[in-house]
Amino acid sequence: MTYKEIYLLKDTNIMIRPVKLSFQKTIVIKPIAPFDFELSVRKWGGWGWLTPFEEFRNGILWTGMRLKSKPVGLKLKSRGNIKKPKVEIRVFSQSRLSKNQTENLVKSLRSVLTADEDISEFYTLCEKHPVLQEVKKNLYGMHTGATQNLFDVAILAVTLQMAPVKRSLAMLYCLFERYGQKIRFDDREIILPPVPKTLDGVKEKELKEKCKLGYRAKFIKALSKEYLAGEFPEWEKLLEMKPESAKKELMKLTGIGDYSADILNPHPGFPIDIWSVKIFCDLLSIKKTKSDRDMIPIVKRWAEKNWGKHKRIAFDYILHDLESLKKKFGIAVGNLATDYT
Structure with a gap:
């Protein structure tokens, strides 16, 4: 299914009528470096950054979000580089945004881009762990994004x-x-x-x-x-x-x-389940002494002890780089589309 095969519901004659957004405004955000725009907004396996139905083409992302209850369209592209990042965002709305609405939107955009997150401390941690060294090399500058909804x-x-x-x-x-x-x-x-x-x-x-x-x-x-x-x-x-x-x-x-x-927790967690616990046991060389379900708290304790407040970003980096890690460390990742959550 392509992202444009979504308008006519397959089992009805109901057409979802779009809301037209014609008022435009440009916002520029400068995230904390390092920041790789494409790695930060493009997700693996069909997942979206803000919605599964967004479109990324030629370095430009078209997506959308809500400002309070009002829909806004977003067209994002990089105007900088990893060391000096700058993201230009063209905002489309039904009516002109007030000063207060614009300020709230900028705050929300900085949040979903995790533009104010300094990942340099995490990268220092990466040097102590072979797996994290690899993901840092492959995904350098990726900010993982966060939503407040x-x-x-x-x-x-x-x-x-x-x-x-x-x-x-x-x-x-x-x-x-x-x-x-x-x-x-x-x-x-x-x-x-x-x-x-x-x-x-x-x-x-x-x-x-x-x-x-x-x-x-x-x-x-x-x-x-x-x-x-x-x-x-x-x-x-x-x-x-x-x-x-x-x-x-x-x-x-x-x-x-x-x-x-x-x-859901805004504080860093480590959301593994009975599928992903197998992968982390292999990657982290944690000996399996119990059932997959009973290994979950054991792996979580390992992550807390070794990665602390960086455990969630470590989790996200590993998730996004599983195919490379499979080749590097010879782990049985399996088919990501069918086996992994």
């Missing part, structure tokens, strides 16, 4: 539960395709994530049948209701908490267990 991440986390990549992507694509918001700008059409109100209005049975969500449909319905009821924690308050306290707060949400909470 907990609902979007919660939906992602639920689709990742107990499923290989191909299955997770199929569920996520369907949710966007059927219930997301389409925007049109700069001769491109992008789909933004579905909002809680839309998903709350969909019957659980429909989610199960149309998007093959199984037990996850119940979780998504519950999460939508919890968000609308104001029961989701605020990102800023989670940041103020200690990591474990924030994780416990997130695990109060329906369907969010230890694995999913590590994905």
Whole structure:
């Protein structure tokens, strides 16, 4: 499926009408070096930076996000280099952005680009570990990105539960395709994530049948209701908490267990599951003495002891470089599209 085969729903005659964004504004962001633009915004295996339906071509990324509840289209390209990074962002909106809206947008863009993250300390750590030395060499300048929209991440986390990549992507694509918001700008059409109100209005049975969500449909319905009821924690308050306290707060949400909470937590986690734990055991030479599930806390403790606050960025770097690591260290990565979450 290409990114443009998304407008006509396959089993209905319903056409998703796009929101046209015609007002334009240019923003320039200078991230902390090193920063490689393409590595930072292009993701492996069909995943998107902000949406699976964004488009990257000839060094330019077309994508979108919401400013509060208002959709904005984004056209990003690099105007600098790894050592002196500069990202030019053309913003498309339905109406002119006020000064306050522009300031909030710049803040959000710096956050999702992790433009203020200094990864030099992580690179120093990399020199102590052969695996991290390799990913640093291959992915030098990659910032991993971060979103402050907990609902979007919660939906992602639920689709990742107990499923290989191909299955997770199929569920996520369907949710966007059927219930997301389409925007049109700069001769491109992008789909933004579905909002809680839309998903709350969909019957659980429909989610199960149309998007093959199984037990996850119940979780998504519950999460939508919890968000609308104001029961989701605020990102800023989670940041103020200690990591474990924030994780416990997130695990109060329906369907969010230890694995999913590590994905949502703004504090660095190490979100491994029964698929990925095998790979990390091989990569890190951790002897398997128990079942895959029982090895998860053992590997997490190893990551905390050896990588500390850098464990999440280490996780992301390894995830993005698995094919190279497979060749370098001779590990049995398997088929990323079907075996790995």
